[in-house]
Amino acid sequence: MLTVIDEFESYLKSRYSSPNTIKAYLGDVKEFLKLSSGFDTDGVEAFLSVLFKKGLSVSTITRKLASLSVFFDFLRQKGVVDTNPLDVIDKPKQSRPLPKFLEVDEIIALLEGIKDKRDRALVELIYSSSLRASEVLNLNVEDVDLDNLRIRIKRKGGKEVYLPITERAARYLKEYIKDRTGGPLFLNRYGKRLSDRYLRKLIKRYALSSVFKDISPHTLRHSKATHLLNSGMDIRILQRFLGHSSIRATQIYTHLNLKELAEAYDSSHPLARDDG
Incomplete structure (x- = not known):
């Protein structure tokens, strides 16, 4: 049978x-x-x-x-x-993978390992304002307001917004821009706008040599978001800062294990100060 x-x-x-x-x-x-x-x-x-x-x-x-x-x-x-x-049975939900991020000391090691003026200004700015790759690559010199420590970027959908930048980022930008008054902000050796592919290769190379990790520009964005939330920024303000259309996209940062980062942070972000 x-x-x-x-x-x-x-x-x-x-x-x-x-x-x-x-x-x-x-x-x-x-x-x-x-x-x-x-x-x-x-x-x-x-x-x-x-x-x-x-x-x-x-x-x-x-x-x-x-x-x-x-x-x-x-x-x-x-x-x-x-x-x-x-x-009728509730299925277990597949958890969304948490974003990779660098700890504060890793960010410092990464930045301090960059000696090229353009590259230092580029990475400082991405981290400073938690920028997407497309946002930083589309910047023009006229979008940078060093006097008021802010930049003008285009979000998804073409909406223009102003974001703050740190004094550190402003200092490196000023050294890189010099007397230029217009055109693409970050240039390749041919005087053209940097490509997305080159940006990814550049950041990967610097990260592997300094913190021995394979990261992308988005890792810097995630790192800044994580650090800001951990240092006390309201999640609604962080949502606007990151340009998330939904608070759910921002809430993923609350699920990261930030205990060690909390102990390493003061009330003000250490990289927001111009310590030279």
Whole structure:
């Protein structure tokens, strides 16, 4: 006599061509039959509890529940169950990966390792104002207001906003800009605007040589946001500063482990001061 597993295997073979998919589904269902208490919501929830106690990742548990959903559809077709309990059970949510960020001492090491005037001004500005790569690359000299310590940038959608810059960033910008009054702010060796590709290579190279980490321009943006939130900035103000349309995008920074950073920070940001 065929067992439920035998019949389910035939059911899978009639619908899926990949042997690996069939094997995975069968393995998950066999585990369920071994650990569960029944073909109902309580049985599935009991199985789910066991999986969490095992310390399995959310993605692994989600995959096992997908296998069970197929199994219960099979049972429903056979008349064994009336409904699929997976239709009403809350699935574990896949956590959004937390953004990478550098700690304060790593930011200092990165900046101090940059001797080129243009590159120092560029990285200082990205970190100072938590800029996206596109925002810093599209800047023109006339967008920089050194007297009032601010820059004018274009956000997504073309909206123009002013953002503050630190005295440190302003000092390095002044040294780099010199007597230029217009045109692209950051230039390549041919006098043209820097490209996104070159910016990413530049930051990666400096980070690998100073803090031994492979980072992108966005890492600097995440780092500044993390540092500001940790030093007491209201999350609504941070949302406007970063240009997030939704507070949910900003709230990810509240989930970072900032205990060590908090101990390293004073009430005012150490890199906001012009310490030379």
